[in-house]
Amino acid sequence: MAIPNVRIPSRQLYIDGEWREPVKKNRIPIISPATEETIGDIPAATEEDVDIAVEAARRALGRDDWGSTTGAQRAKYLRAIAAKILERKSELAKLESLDCGKTLFEAAWDMDDVAACFEYYADLAEALDSKRKTPVDLHLDSFKTYVLREPIGVVGLITPWNYPLLMATWKVAPALAAGCAAILKPSELASITCLELGEICREVGLPPGALNILTGLGPEAGAPLVSHPHVDKIAFTGSGATGVKIMTAAAQLVKPVTLELGGKSPIVVFDDIDNLDLVVEWTLFGCFANAGQVCSATSRLILQESIASEFLERLLLWIKNIKISDPLEEDCKLGPVVSSGQYEKVLKFISKAKDEGATILCGGERPQHMKKGYYVQPTIITDINTSMEIWKEEVFGPVLCVKTFKTEEEAIELANDTKYGLASAIMSKDLERCERFTKAFQTGIIWLNCSQPTFMQLPWGGRKRSGFGRDLGEWGLENYLNIKQVTQYTSDEAWAFYKSP
Numbered sequence: 001m002a003i004p005n006v007r008i009p010s011r012q013l014y015i016d017g018e019w020r021e022p023v024k025k026n027r028i029p030i031i032s033p034a035t036e037e038t039i040g041d042i043p044a045a046t047e048e049d050v051d052i053a054v055e056a057a058r059r060a061l062g063r064d065d066w067g068s069t070t071g072a073q074r075a076k077y078l079r080a081i082a083a084k085i086l087e088r089k090s091e092l093a094k095l096e097s098l099d100c101g102k103t104l105f106e107a108a109w110d111m112d113d114v115a116a117c118f119e120y121y122a123d124l125a126e127a128l129d130s131k132r133k134t135p136v137d138l139h140l141d142s143f144k145t146y147v148l149r150e151p152i153g154v155v156g157l158i159t160p161w162n163y164p165l166l167m168a169t170w171k172v173a174p175a176l177a178a179g180c181a182a183i184l185k186p187s188e189l190a191s192i193t194c195l196e197l198g199e200i201c202r203e204v205g206l207p208p209g210a211l212n213i214l215t216g217l218g219p220e221a222g223a224p225l226v227s228h229p230h231v232d233k234i235a236f237t238g239s240g241a242t243g244v245k246i247m248t249a250a251a252q253l254v255k256p257v258t259l260e261l262g263g264k265s266p267i268v269v270f271d272d273i274d275n276l277d278l279v280v281e282w283t284l285f286g287c288f289a290n291a292g293q294v295c296s297a298t299s300r301l302i303l304q305e306s307i308a309s310e311f312l313e314r315l316l317l318w319i320k321n322i323k324i325s326d327p328l329e330e331d332c333k334l335g336p337v338v339s340s341g342q343y344e345k346v347l348k349f350i351s352k353a354k355d356e357g358a359t360i361l362c363g364g365e366r367p368q369h370m371k372k373g374y375y376v377q378p379t380i381i382t383d384i385n386t387s388m389e390i391w392k393e394e395v396f397g398p399v400l401c402v403k404t405f406k407t408e409e410e411a412i413e414l415a416n417d418t419k420y421g422l423a424s425a426i427m428s429k430d431l432e433r434c435e436r437f438t439k440a441f442q443t444g445i446i447w448l449n450c451s452q453p454t455f456m457q458l459p460w461g462g463r464k465r466s467g468f469g470r471d472l473g474e475w476g477l478e479n480y481l482n483i484k485q486v487t488q489y490t491s492d493e494a495w496a497f498y499k500s501p
């Protein structure tokens with residue numbers, strides 16, 4: 001299919017409010033996941049560019065036009081960014097879809113969420129003005145105390161390719177709301193819309209250096225940000241392996257990090273459900289939306305044995321309705337995965353599962369009608385045991401594992417049988433049971449009778465190997481604030497600890 005009528009802008013790095021060629025002048029090709037063709041390129045930053053961007057960010061913090069702003073003033077910039085996102089929504093959605101392969105519908109959804117997230121943190125920036133200084137009453141005459149909440153400083157934001165602009169926004173919006181100066185390092189696999197965010201910031205007159213955008217490879221552009229002595233904090237979303245590297249490097253400088261590292265989330269389905277189809281749809285959405293490339297994807301279906309065969313039959317019927325096509329085609333519900341590397345990785349997971357004795361109930365290969373592109377059929381795998389790789393590791397593709405259970409205890413044990421702890425879902429009309437599972441699930445996010453709906457007012461993050469810290473909500477803002485206590489002695493009396501001479 002021909003590339004639609006949207007031009008992929010050729011950009012440089014966005015540093016200090018300007019477009020700037022990388023010092024080493026290198027560029028990285030953009031490969032369309034739908035056609036495997038090269039459709040453009042992005043600049044590749046290195047350590048030298050990181051140094052320049054960090055200096056620009058530090059200068060911004062020291063300048064009145066950013067460093068002395070009130071939350072209300074910063075809110076104006078955030079709202080202006082939100083308005084521009086909405087103005088360019090259809091173009092940005094197309095660019096996102098071209099870059100990472102997500103369906104145009106989902107990309108448009110993302111752009112609405114991006115704009116709403118900037119709006120939301122504009123409100124929180126305004127509210128911060130009255131919370132910036134909080135008196136603490138010690139009930140003592142001789143002391144007056146208060147607590148200040150200040151921007152943490154220069155922050156490095158390292159983000160993935162599955163929701164390129166949205167995951168960037170989850171960090172950029174609260175960082176700017178807090179008054180930090182930020183350096184965003186998006187994924188080299190999908191950076192187009194993040195670079196457009198640079199153009200939007202330029203257009204709305206965001207003070208230079210408040211947000212810098214460095215595209216490039218992880219080890220070349222991300223790692224120097226993490227180990228830079230003048231970057232005060234790193235917020236990261238991505239793979240566990242990279243999370244470990246970031247935490248290790250940050251530890252050398254005792255630099256705070258927040259890590260959102262994906263998972264292997266369960267969806268537990270009980271036989272008391274009234275409407276089978278409703279639950280089947282949530283199960284599909286929970287695992288196959290965004291082609292399964294979702295950190296919180298509920299990719300382990302834990303199904304009560306008494307309804308297992310009926311439920312799986314319905315799942316197979318519903319799967320036939322999933323339109324697999326170029327992601328820009330109308331009604332496409334499953335596009336390609338992001339890259340050839342991800343495609344190979346997903347297919348390898350499936351063939352290893354087969355080798356280990358699991359059954360591929362449906363899918364398992366590329367759809368016959370898609371001759372080019374990194375497409376993988378929606379895949380359901382059964383006859384799994386808990387020592388198999390497919391049960392234990394994050395696939396990040398359209399692959400659902402199924403295991404059955406008889407008792408509630410068994411279901412809880414299977415649900416928590418993972419090193420990860422991001423999200424869990426339970427489908428049951430028994431609300432007391434839902435409450436028991438809410439307590440038992442070892443995850444940061446719990447969905448009752450649904451899977452994946454995400455609201456920016458709520459904290460997002462996990463435990464165990466899914467990382468720590470929370471994006472979104474007021475917790476997301478706290479990530480970028482320093483707490484400073486101030487204690488003032490207000491008495492005229494001597495302290496009288498030492499004897500006066």
Ligand SMILES: NC(=O)C1=CN([C@@H]2O[C@H](COP(=O)(O)OP(=O)(O)OC[C@H]3O[C@@H](n4cnc5c(N)ncnc54)[C@H](O)[C@@H]3O)[C@@H](O)[C@H]2O)C=CC1
Binds near residue numbers: 189217219223239
């Ligand atoms: N939790 C999540 O939302 C995500 C999980 N993943 C998982 O990770 C797997 C690998 O995907 P990748 O794109 O390679 O993920 P990744 O974790 O390597 O990439 C995420 C970000 O980290 C950067 N990065 C890589 N190495 C770095 C380093 N040493 N220092 C600083 N930054 C670095 C990348 O450039 C990118 O911006 C996927 O197959 C999937 O299973 C991928 C993306 C998102």
Ligand code: BAL
Binds near residue numbers: 162
């Ligand atoms: N639902 C978006 C969260 C993520 O995959 O990171």
Ligand code: NA
Binds near residue numbers: 030031032188190
């Ligand atoms: Na791409």
